Amino acid sequence: MKIITAKELKTLVKSHDTIALSALSVGNLPVEILKHLIDYYDETQQLDNLTIMVANDISDYAGDGVDLDAFIKRKMVKRLILSIIIASPATISAIKNSEVEAYFLPQGVMTTNYRNQTFANPGTITTIGLHTTVDPRYTGGKANVRTSEDLVQLTKVNGKEYLLYQFPEVDVVLLRGTYADRQGNIYMDHEAHLSEAYSVALAAHRNNGKVIVQVKAVVEDGSFKPTDVFIPSALVDYVMVNDNPRYHKQVVQTYYDPALSGHYKVLDMPGPYIKMSSRKVILRRAAQFLTQGDMVSIGFGINNELSNLLVEEGVRDLVHLNIDTGVFDGYIGSNDYLSMHYNLSARMRHEMTWDFIYNGGLDIAYLSFAEIDQHGNVNVSSYGNKLNGCGGFIDISQTVDTIVFSGSLVVGGQLDCVHNKLVINEDGKATKFVDEVRNVDFNAEYALSKAQTVYYVTERAVFQLTNSGLKLIEIAPGVDIERDILANMSFKPIVPDDIGLMDASMFQEHWGNLHKTLGSNS
Structure with missing residues (x-):
């Protein structure tokens, strides 16, 4: 594991790379890493034709322009592989207008695929999606006319129908944890939910790709129990330490609330009851x-x-x-x-x-x-x-x-x-x-x-x-x-x-x- 600076980060991601993210809204989203990549593009006009894969909806919600829309507006993205998108209006517009290739595929299939698609397996074979819009007899998950490659195929095993999902190999994964130790083990102590980051890191490692993780701090080895490790150091190539809390929020509403990561229980229900309607x-x-x-x-x-x-x-x-x-x-x-x-x-x-x-x-x-x-x-x-x-x-x-x-x-x-x-x-x-x-x-x-x-x-x-x-x-x-x-x-x-x-x-x-x-x- 190597601790890197923003300058070093910019040399690790290349045009035409397939980038995988593992986040929900701002939760687990490595916003500072994304910001430095956007800044690099603004400075050099390099880093384009990217494929971005993310199984959940992401957005910084802070008006900083550090999200999918920031990449789309700069025409850095060639292809998107998503399950859901709500908070990125420029991205939605680009998909509707066929300005970018895009797929909408089932979230569970996307999430589990990272560990299912191994050297021994051709991809994810499942009944999930049969007879729906992601079935190739419908749209195959293609969101517009610009999108042509088939990521979903109809197949049969013992006479029974299945769908075979084949996702592109991952070149770079951009992840977030709370802490890294000196060896590179990643801990999730302050996160509000636990993502699929481990499996995403596995997918990049299998493809000889790069695993880059944003953390709050690097701590000494032995600071936590071995059972607390979320991503083992063997899967982590680079760590970048966040220096601005704005870019490492636990959830949209707060930088860190220990109750959201299970460190204590609240006595009363947060918020009012639903109004009569x-x-x-x-x-x-x-x-x-x-x-x-x-x-x-x-x-x-x-x-x-x-x-x-x-x-x-x-x-x-x-x-x-x-x-x-x-x-x-x-x-x-x-x-x-x-x-x-x-x-x-x-x-x-x-x-x-x-x-x-x-x-x-x-x-x-x-x-x-x-x-x-x-x-x-x-x-x-x-x-x-x-x-x-x-x-x-x-x-x-x-x-x-x-x-x-x-x-x-x-x-x-x-x-x-x-x-x-x-x-x-x-x-x-x-x-x-x-x-x-x-x-x-x-x-x-x-x-x-x-x-x-x-x-x-x-x-x-x-x-x-x-x-x-x-x-x-x-x-x-x-x-x-x-x-x-x-x-x-x-x-x-x-x-x-x-x-x-x-x-x-x-x-x-x-x-x-x-x-x-x-x-x-x-």
């Missing part, structure tokens, strides 16, 4: 599908607030929560506390969490939706002017027995809850229930073939996936089926004679019935 009604109804003892996957979007609701209802300890980044239990942050997770029972490496998910670790998943079609297919990755990518949505939705998709029936509706009823003051601008989804991120027919149980929860109605299509099973008190539900759908679902009514007590400020529901579901 149709959004809260959706979460309350969705939560009624929980069973005591469930291992629950919380997806990005509205479901980030599920933990908040469970605490308010006094049932937080009756189920187990998981976020695919490696977080288990505790208070899952949302809104102003997004990515701030407290009192965790476990933090696992990112790729190990996918091992847990792929091996049946989850009982039920709470996922968002952007579009749902007449077949029950779901799109989350590309809709309207949005281009987000699939994240871990495909991985999770294809590996769990029960799925609850949550979201509003229409876009932009103005609703109130009055006298235990839903009152629609102004209807929305666009329906989310369409004839055909733009992207198939969840394939309903495939889910039925695997005997998955699937619900779709909105503030006005609850649907269930059946072999004959979407079936309306409940409506909110106060709504008219024809005017408030069916008129806002591009297709007509199955409408039985015995439609249920949502619990009217959910449509008031205080509820308190979830504990009873969980008990009756057991």
